[in-house]
Amino acid sequence: MxxxxxxxxxxxxxxxxxxxxxxxxxxxxxxxxxxxxxxxxxxxxxxxxLPRGMIEFRPEAPEDRAVIHAINQAAFDGAFEAELVDQLREDGLFLLSLVATIDGAVTGHVLFSRLGVILDGRAVAAAALAPVAVLPEFQRRGIGSRLIEEGLAALPARGITAVFVLGHEDYYPRFGFSPELARRFESPFPVDAFMALELVPRALDGKSGQVTYPPAFGI
Incomplete structure (x- = not known):
């Protein structure tokens, strides 16, 4: 790409x-x-x-917080996602917060946060993917996709076995997300927009479950 x-x-x-x-x-x-x-x-x-390696990915640093807020606000043309990130950070629910940089300047951000998931009475170590944001002038260049891929690759080392996302049904399946896999979980979301991904095989094997988003999501 x-x-x-x-x-x-x-x-x-x-x-x-x-x-x-x-x-x-x-x-x-x-x-x-x-x-x-x-x-x-x-x-x-x-x-x-120009030299190779211009686009780099790394965990957020404390000095990135203001620019992460600005990127989310610009990308979504509103304050909700920017404030969501701030609140999840304050609540201690971050699992992985990655930024994309070009020549050292932060141009994109993705957040994976803790998500309450119960399946057949057992807890699942799961993450919520939201939001992913790229500055408008850098969008449609594959940066958001790379952020998601980098994050998904890093999560198993943090003990995460599954990831859930609410998003476009034509976009997220390219990363392995499946609406079918999420349908066994109670959800107020449209069935085709709510998707799940197993990072560990059979992590979501079961009959029925519940997903509980943190209060910051307002769900």
Whole structure:
């Protein structure tokens, strides 16, 4: 999947710098930066190579909190998701909070938090995936997908065996989420939008169960 980003910097009225990075197949150029100078209808562009590893993923740090709030607010055009993250952090319910950075600047965020799940009378070590947010100018470049993949890969080491998500039925199945797997759990959500994923085989084997979201979700 191609991952690229663009940044526009206005330099007076006649010049601009456009940074564009592309993840290419092995052996091909990985990244490029375009510098353009425009005078009236004339424009010139120069191409430069950039080093690999421009997009990085890491756990959030205390100094990231303000920008994580801003990213969620911008991505969802509202305050709910940003305040949800803040409240879950305050309540001590974080399991994994990851950020995506480009040249050290945080551009995306995903949160996995503790989720109460009971199946056939037994507790399941489960996480809720929500929210995942990318700055609007960096969206549709695969950053959100990479954040989800990085998080799912890290959760088993934290003892998590299953993940639940409420989201678009055409998006989350690509990561292995299944609405069928979630239907054995009581839920107020549309059946096709509420999905589950087993991180450990047969973690959700059973007949019926309940999922209890923390109060911060307002469910």
């Amino acid at each position: 191609s991952i690229w980003y663009a940044e526009f910097q206005q330099r007076a009225a006649t010049s601009f710098t456009l940074f564009c990075a592309i993840r290419a197949p092995p052996g091909q150029r990985q990244y490029a930066v375009y510098h353009g100078c425009c005078e009236g209808k004339r424009a010139s562009v120069r191409l430069f190579a």
